[in-house]
Amino acid sequence: MGETMADDPFDMRRRRLRFRAWHRGTKEADLMIGSFCDRHAAAWGEAEIAWFERLLEEQDVDIMAWGLGTTDAPAVYHGPLLDAFRRLDFMANK
Numbered sequence: 001m002g003e004t005m006a007d008d009p010f011d012m013r014r015r016r017l018r019f020r021a022w023h024r025g026t027k028e029a030d031l032m033i034g035s036f037c038d039r040h041a042a043a044w045g046e047a048e049i050a051w052f053e054r055l056l057e058e059q060d061v062d063i064m065a066w067g068l069g070t071t072d073a074p075a076v077y078h079g080p081l082l083d084a085f086r087r088l089d090f091m092a093n094k
Contacts, residue, residue, distance in 0.1 A: 013049050014041045020056050029060035031091060032067055039090035040081075051081050 008014075018041060022034035037052065044052070055063060055077060066073035067085050084090075 010044070010046070010049055013053070014044070017041060017049065017052055017056070021052075024060050026060060029064060032064055032088075033060075035091045036067075036085055040084065048081060051077070051079075 018034070018037050021037035022030050024030050024033055033056075041049075041052070062071070065071035066077065066082065067088065069086055073082055
């Protein structure tokens with residue numbers, strides 16, 4: 001039988017992350033950051049959740065610049081999650 005939300009120790013943190021990712025203050029940031037969270041968060045464990053929690057403390061303009069590759073992100077964010085964020089393949093065509 002599959003894991004239920006009650007069995008998932010990260011469920012509440014993922015819900016908070018999703019809310020924070022979709023309520024950034026600008027539509028562009030909401031779409032970019034929220035869509036990334038929607039696409040990937042279900043598979044995240046402790047390390048990935050901690051990375052995203054830390055990322056959400058940054059300014060939207062910085063996060064978006066790092067995602068678009070117009071500015072290099074601080075070394076603390078470098079790795080597979082930033083690589084996935086930079087692909088922008090998680091955003092729906094609307």
